[in-house]
Amino acid sequence: xxxxxxxxxxMCVLLAxxxxxxxNSFGGPYGVALTNNGYVIGELGAGSPPDTYIWRNGxxxxxxxxxxxxxxxxxxxxxxxxEGRGLLWEGGRTIALxxxxxxxxxxxEAINNxxxxAGVIFDDIYLDRTVAFIWDNGAxxxxxxxxxxxxxxxxxxxxxxxxxxxxDVIGAITDPFFNLSSPLGPxxxxxxxxxxxxxxxxxxxxxNNxxxxxxxxxxxEDGTYTYLxxxxxxxxxxxxIxxxxxxAGTSWTATGERHVFLWENGRMQDLGGISMxxxxxxxxxxxxxxxxxxxxxxxxxxxxxxxxxxxVVLGVIPQSSGLIFGRHERIxxxxxILINDGFLNxxxxxxxxxxxxxxxxxxxxxxxxxxxxxxxxxxxxxxxLALEFAGPNPPQGSTKLRFAxxxxxxxxxxxxDVRGRVIRELVSGWTEVGVxxxxxxxxxxxxxxxxxxxxxTRLNTDHESRSLRLIRVQ
Numbered sequence: 001x002x003x004x005x006x007x008x009x010x011m012c013v014l015l016a017x018x019x020x021x022x023x024n025s026f027g028g029p030y031g032v033a034l035t036n037n038g039y040v041i042g043e044l045g046a047g048s049p050p051d052t053y054i055w056r057n058g059x060x061x062x063x064x065x066x067x068x069x070x071x072x073x074x075x076x077x078x079x080x081x082x083e084g085r086g087l088l089w090e091g092g093r094t095i096a097l098x099x100x101x102x103x104x105x106x107x108x109e110a111i112n113n114x115x116x117x118a119g120v121i122f123d124d125i126y127l128d129r130t131v132a133f134i135w136d137n138g139a140x141x142x143x144x145x146x147x148x149x150x151x152x153x154x155x156x157x158x159x160x161x162x163x164x165x166x167x168d169v170i171g172a173i174t175d176p177f178f179n180l181s182s183p184l185g186p187x188x189x190x191x192x193x194x195x196x197x198x199x200x201x202x203x204x205x206x207x208n209n210x211x212x213x214x215x216x217x218x219x220x221e222d223g224t225y226t227y228l229x230x231x232x233x234x235x236x237x238x239x240x241i242x243x244x245x246x247x248a249g250t251s252w253t254a255t256g257e258r259h260v261f262l263w264e265n266g267r268m269q270d271l272g273g274i275s276m277x278x279x280x281x282x283x284x285x286x287x288x289x290x291x292x293x294x295x296x297x298x299x300x301x302x303x304x305x306x307x308x309x310x311x312v313v314l315g316v317i318p319q320s321s322g323l324i325f326g327r328h329e330r331i332x333x334x335x336x337i338l339i340n341d342g343f344l345n346x347x348x349x350x351x352x353x354x355x356x357x358x359x360x361x362x363x364x365x366x367x368x369x370x371x372x373x374x375x376x377x378x379x380x381x382x383x384x385l386a387l388e389f390a391g392p393n394p395p396q397g398s399t400k401l402r403f404a405x406x407x408x409x410x411x412x413x414x415x416x417d418v419r420g421r422v423i424r425e426l427v428s429g430w431t432e433v434g435v436x437x438x439x440x441x442x443x444x445x446x447x448x449x450x451x452x453x454x455x456x457t458r459l460n461t462d463h464e465s466r467s468l469r470l471i472r473v474q
Contacts, residue, residue: 388402
């Protein structure tokens with residue numbers, strides 16, 4: 001069950017810089033999370049740090065994060081800034097998760113549909129003390145020690161910090177990188193419910209709303225461990241569980257192949273796989289929905305596995321890109337699957353029964369009759385928002401303007417009269433970072449020439465604005 005996903009990095013278990021190290025090379029938006037009602041969050045992959053976004057039904061909105069981690073079905077998003085500020089965003093409003101006066105580093109990882117946030121807190125950049133937390137309507141509850149893991153270059157199946165709709169939380173308390181004798185090492189985790197913390201003897205990968213937890217070769221519920229078995233060769237690694245109690249993961253077969261399985265009520269079903277010469281990390285399960293559909297990746301391919309049908313290749317990221325690690329295939333209850341398709345220039349894509357929907361930023365639109373072009377320009381750089389005249393004011397004819405935007409995103413440039421009414425919309429839509437030139441011919445939106453007098457032009461982005469007073473003469 002996945003109502004959220006970590007976008008790059010911090011688990012309660014901290015995979016620092018996976019997303020940041022690769023996102024800037026993407027040719028298009030990169031998706032990291034998908035909800036049942038179609039919200040997608042991710043990174044645009046342009047600039048440093050990359051812009052983050054929330055997208056639904058073709059509409060994209062930029063977010064005030066350096067990294068966006070998780071989204072719920074209310075459209076609430078959690079993320080953080082590189083200054084260590086944990087944030088919750090909803091409908092344009094941003095709330096700081098740090099308690100007043102608390103200067104520690106907050107990294108939220110997960111959010112449920114009640115708006116409860118789970119994450120990890122660091123005392124300082126050297127990780128002297130690391131604790132898990134729950135944020136609930138402004139109140140922060142610390143859950144005790146949580147293991148932080150930086151990097152490592154090894155593909156992990158999922159984030160290990162999760163919260164369900166009851167407010168139960170799981171997280172890692174040992175570092176799996178230091179013991180790989182069995183899949184991800186034996187590991188240890190905790191399960192937290194209503195102030196009671198229980199240690200688990202395996203590295204927990206997922207939980208559902210009943211409080212069932214899976215990881216390693218086990219399913220745990222209310223203190224009871226159930227061994228899941230194997231496909232004949234041992235090495236079972238459970239990676240996802242849904243509300244029906246179905247478990248998905250990978251296991252060795254008796255013939256030495258690594259296959260995906262679906263387990264239910266004591267029976268493990270083989271969904272297929274390939275021989276990989278003991279390379280356990282070349283096949284991973286990422287998500288499982290209530291239909292029993294399983295998504296993940298296999299040797300660089302985004303895959304769909306389903307009982308009774310052959311595995312389906314959804315998209316490909318070339319091995320040479322290095323992006324086999326940190327993949328983010330997700331599936332919702334509609335059967336929509338979020339992939340990041342290498343064939344589509346690393347574009348976030350929704351796959352639905354073979355139909356592919358690209359997740360794209362809004363298109364740029366200059367008004368009809370308005371001259372617009374981009375260039376490098378003396379006097380302006382793209383490192384700050386700026387608006388200035390590119391010619392005399394008042395002009396002898398058309399008004400020439402020049403503006404710079406430091407981040408790609410939604411931009412409007414409008415002309416107002418002294419009463420504050422919009423006379424002409426010069427630019428509206430997605431604008432790339434850099435310096436841009438606009439020429440206004442003195443016509444209003446109806447195509448009529450404006451009267452001589454004083455006017456104002458205002459440049460707006462999602463984050464700030466700039467204004468100029470201009471004069472029109474005969």
